[in-house]
């Protein structure tokens with residue numbers, strides 16, 4: 001079969017005024033001046049990064065005391081719009097995945113249980129035992145099926161739209177703990193696995209999965225462990241839940257797991273990025289990169305103990321983009337401080353589009369941040385002014401500790 005021609009993400013677009021480009025169209029229909037407000041209104045280009053979102057994430061909450069009571073995706077959307085970074089042409093409303101799409105990886109019993117529990121708003125003892133639904137971690141809540149199915153629908157759609165190449169951002173995605181038959185760690189479904197299966201369905205073979213969330217992606221390892229055409233690199237806090245992803249664990253040969261100590265700083269992430277992530281992804285020559293940028297690895301997150309600033313995440317993304325992957329899918333993940341998540345993930349969208357974060361946010365953007373509440377957490381009582389007025393954190397540089405260097409050495413010997 002003839003190989004499709006695939007252009008790198010940053011290739012110069014071809015100009016063709018005769019036909020508007022669109023997803024699924026050959027790249028010869030690419031049009032130009034993506035990002036120019038005068039033309040972008042009339043022109044659709046595969047080359048513009050796409051933002052997948054949905055209003056379901058604005059008001060849906062896992063409950064009053066759950067870490068996922070805070071708004072996340074809606075903040076990113078509102079901030080991006082306030083900055084003029086998200087014209088309607090770049091936004092895609094996420095579809096809700098149908099059960100048949102979800103059972104590409106999840107069990108039919110589990111998907112049926114999620115739908116039934118949403119309708120009844122109650123989980124049985126059997127649901128608790130078998131699917132771990134109705135626990136403190138994975139509670140029953142109003143949109144227990146629709147919300148994860150919408151995040152997963154976005155990731156599955158992204159896999160389809162990326163067939164010919166491009167860049168897609170689905171900040172609602174990144175539920176990397178979900179298991180085939182049960183909920184796990186706030187994740188009811190596993191949209192990264194479903195996204196990668198969707199890419200595979202489109203003929204995209206070699207996938208590099210890079211995960212810098214504070215937690216180890218145990219569910220993704222269940223999905224793709226032992227797959228030689230999938231390289232999985234995870235940087236996560238040592239001994240943090242789920243306590244998997246030890247350095248010795250290679251998931252059947254295709255995972256590089258780097259547990260890092262508490263207080264992991266920007267300089268250490270820069271070291272890991274240049275010594276491990278970039279060379280390994282480059283050598284792998286992926287047809288697609290899936291990047292999960294959990295915002296719980298930053299200093300102000302209430303659930304982990306790492307000390308990154310949001311610059312670290314943006315710099316890893318820039319380094320991956322510099323490799324010019326034919327396809328790039330960026331997913332959200334964890335992140336439980338509403339200001340950290342909103343600022344970090346909006347900055348990710350800025351990096352994808354080549355925008356510089358303004359030193360001081362315009363009033364509309366500040367208003368989005370000032371309206372956020374973080375009830376029930378000490379960080380919400382007296383938030384510092386720069387959480388309202390900036391996107392970029394002050395860098396948190398420091399010593400690159402021997403423990404980090406030694407762990408990277410261990411992995412480089414593989």
Ligand SMILES: [Zn+2]
Nearest residue numbers: 213214215334
């Ligand atoms: Zn996490």
